[in-house]
Amino acid sequence: MRRLSLGSRLALLFAACTAVVSLFAGVLFSRASEAHFIELDQQLLDGKLIALRSALQGADDPVLFAERKTQLQDEMSHQTDLALRVRGADGGLWFDSSPNLPTDLPAQPGLHTVQSAGTAYRVYSAPLQPERADSAQLTLLLDITHHQHFLQRMQHLIWLTVSLCALATALLGAWAARSGLRPLRRMSEVAAGVSASSLTQRLPEDQMPAELAELAHTFNAMLGRLDDSFQRLSAFSADIAHELRTPLSNLLTHTQVTLTRPRGLEDYREALHSNLEELQWMAQLVNDMLYLAKADHGLLMPKREPLQLGDEADLLLEYYAPLAEDAQVRLTRHGDAPIRGDRSMLRRALSNLLDNALRFTPPQGAVEVRIVDGDKGLQLSIENSGEGIPAALLPRLFDRFYRADPARREGSSEHAGLGLAITQSIIRAHGGTIRCESGPGWTRFVMELPRT
Incomplete structure (x- = not known):
């Protein structure tokens, strides 16, 4: 199946949200309307009950009730949608204003809704004389069929409104999503035009x-x-x-x-x-x-063996001592710290830095190795005296085949400019960082390494 686009998903989401909100509002309005009709019917029946109790006051038995039957019929004829049934305390039928009234009505007092032969009634039962336990029972039946028809029409209207709103929102949502996602299409066009020969395009942020x-x-x-x-x-x-x-x-x-x-x-x-x-x-x-x-490609996997940086530095300084003596350069080491790392890889990194420092240190100069065991890790620096490196060239020192400036180029095949790049790779493989700092008369390479 073809996946839906983001615009289609947003349009459907807008339509679904609109349908849910409209349906929820419609249901609330329908329930509120139904409750309002019930309240109106209750008020109507309460008023009619008061009038009937006043008209039938003192009619406690069938004989007295029969004397007022004509008056009661006149009273009920004024409202055709309202019917009355009167039963005695023994359940006997005293009066029925209409022969078509349902026979099975709720016996409990209060307001009820009853459906009978396609007609809906609001049924209200109450005693004729509330203060007497053996009082006759009045049952008022209000025809509310027109109310039900109104509610049904309103529910149909709600469903129609929900459908139309969902459809309209889907169309408008699709248009809005398409307009709003135009920057994404622009990004897609730029991405499609990117190749090895055209990497200069940029998005207007x-x-x-x-x-x-x-x-x-x-x-x-x-x-x-x-x-x-x-x-x-x-x-x-x-x-x-x-x-x-x-x-x-x-x-x-x-x-x-x-x-x-x-x-x-x-x-x-x-x-x-x-x-x-x-x-x-x-x-x-x-x-x-x-x-x-x-x-x-992340294939350098250094071993983790316990080492003393001071001992490793001393071995390399001893190896370079004859070369330093010939060049009249003083070698010193300060500090010591334990570390877990690859002995051969770390020696190669230190050897590259020491060789680099000796080549660019003038006679009577000095190369100093300093090891500091700090709270956040180990710091090993190799500093040499001599001509400084311009700040603009420092970021490129670790590029492959790069020499800082023409004065530092050997002009022979002895040094290809890969030593610092290899050193940086070794330090990164150990989870550390390396940087170069330089000023007038000095240059310092600083390595920061974790202990483990």
Whole structure:
């Protein structure tokens, strides 16, 4: 079955709500009208009862009642829709104003409604002399057939009104829903026109209703993220081609030159060693790219083993000590904290940051590792002295193949610009965050990690 559209659902909902409200109002009006008729009949019968009691005052037995029978008939002839039946205390029939009255009437005093031979009666029974227990019983019967016909016509009118109101509301609701949902159709048109080559379209948020303004803002934000992701993907593809083109060109050129003429064994060995270096760098680049691809798909699953960050930092500082000594850079570590994490992954992240810091620290400079065990988690920072990084470049430091500025570019295949991207992936896999802070003469990478 074809699903109903949102406009059709709203139209049917409007129609159902209108039908329910109209029906409820009609039922209330019908009940109120019926109660009003009962009240009017009660007042009429009460007045007639007072008049009959006054006319029959003292007629306590059949003989005295027979003397006033003619007067009673005159009294009842004034109102053709009202009939009277009088019975004695013993149940004997004293008077019946009409021969067609129903025989089976309620014996209990009070007001009742009775149907007989297609005619509806309001029956009111009361004693002739309320103060006497053996008093004769008066039974007034008021023909209310015209009241019933009026109520039936009104009920038919109510059903007709409910049907017409539901139909009119459905039509008007469909028109209103179609008009009100026009911004959604606009969103659908924009979404249908989105492709990899056209991500610049945006919804006019200021023209949207208040209920859809937030949705439009979210939709535009999604388009912005998609546009940014496609731009980064395009740049990433271009960077991969650029990074691989140079070593491939070197391999081709070097191999072609080597094969231009016969050479000695040592020359071939030297050529193979040179090609091996390029191939090793390309293999490392491919491995790094695969590592980042696994991180993008949530496939990095770090082990959770107890570690001491201070010990791990000391091992890496000891490894980089000869390089720092040659570069005349001082290495220090402050603080310690326990953590549960993947030893090899955390070492790789710290190694990338330390290698990056040493490369950009001038002679007589310093690299400081600081570990702080705070209330909200662990904070590990690596700070180095040297030229600062402009604030405008900080958000892009963790992009793949990105170098901060021309002064920081090596110009060789040794560093492809993937170290910080890999470090960020490792920290995120551990549930932490990493950021870079920089100022004149210093740069600091700050990692915030949970303890478990």
